[in-house]
Amino acid sequence: MKQEELEKQWKQQRPIVEVDPTFCESVMRHVRNASRRGMARQWRWEDWIGVRPTVQGALWVSASLVGLGRLLWMIHSILFQGVCYSC
Amino acid sequence: MDENKVIECVIQGDVNSFGLLVKRYQRPVIALVRDVVGDLHLAEDVAQEVFLAAFKKIHTYNPAKGCFSTWLFTIARNKSVNAIKRRRIRRVFPIQEERRKSAPDDQLQRRELFLRLDAALEELPIRLRTVFVLAVFHELPYEEIARIEGIRIGTVKSRISRVRKKLIVAMNGYLGEHK
Numbered sequence: 352m353k354q355e356e357l358e359k360q361w362k363q364q365r366p367i368v369e370v371d372p373t374f375c376e377s378v379m380r381h382v383r384n385a386s387r388r389g390m391a392r393q394w395r396w397e398d399w400i401g402v403r404p405t406v407q408g409a410l411w412v413s414a415s416l417v418g419l420g421r422l423l424w425m426i427h428s429i430l431f432q433g434v435c436y437s438c
Numbered sequence: 439m440d441e442n443k444v445i446e447c448v449i450q451g452d453v454n455s456f457g458l459l460v461k462r463y464q465r466p467v468i469a470l471v472r473d474v475v476g477d478l479h480l481a482e483d484v485a486q487e488v489f490l491a492a493f494k495k496i497h498t499y500n501p502a503k504g505c506f507s508t509w510l511f512t513i514a515r516n517k518s519v520n521a522i523k524r525r526r527i528r529r530v531f532p533i534q535e536e537r538r539k540s541a542p543d544d545q546l547q548r549r550e551l552f553l554r555l556d557a558a559l560e561e562l563p564i565r566l567r568t569v570f571v572l573a574v575f576h577e578l579p580y581e582e583i584a585r586i587e588g589i590r591i592g593t594v595k596s597r598i599s600r601v602r603k604k605l606i607v608a609m610n611g612y613l614g615e616h617k
């Protein structure tokens with residue numbers, strides 16, 4: 352007898368799972384409790400920015416903010432200090 | 439009703455729609471947990487945890503990354519592993535024991551073998567056991583197992599091959615002799 356056949360027989364002789372008829376209701380009771388406690392609708396970034404945040408996205412936003420900050424600082428320096436740090 | 443629509447309803451706050459998902463997946467989830475932890479009563483408790491965790495995290499489910507069953511089985515697999523780590527579990531299948539008493543010799547030998555295989559499975563490291571259970575008992579495709587386990591398909595194949603090599607020891611004397 353091949354090993355695969357034996358594994359098949361092994362699988363077939365395993366007791367079939369008989370689900371307790373109250374299982375679903377029991378789960379739903381816990382789910383409703385969790386829902387009442389507000390655990391199902393937690394605060395989510397998606398609700399505020401419209402997309403699911405990713406590490407790549409966070410890096411992109413950080414880099415953009417740093418770039419924008421440097422630009423604003425340069426403009427500020429030229430206008431109010433008369434110095435251009437790029438020159 | 440389409441599964442993704444049901445999930446969308448749950449995310450929108452329709453708690454009762456989650457019951458449709460529980461009814462659809464309760465048997466495969468309990469069976470999967472039972473096969474990993476080896477105890478039906480514990481499996482029901484763990485399956486409850488699985489569905490509750492799925493409900494709390496359902497907004498993180500992304501259909502583009504795989505089907506709902508894969509996502510749910512991933513939770514089931516992780517919760518089962520946690521349950522095993524929490525306490526040492528004896529794998530006992532009482533139905534087999536009852537059948538043994540009235541079985542003829544050949545069947546009795548076979549039952550003995552299956553008990554040996556159950557024991558051999560219990561001795562396996564968890565990461566090998568879960569892959570084997572998903573592949574052999576639940577007949578999931580390698581790609582899905584790879585997603586559930588968070589490993590590559592090649593690793594799935596090599597783990598199954600390792601388990602089979604280990605099980606040959608438990609099958610010793612049975613392979614090739616019986617038809």
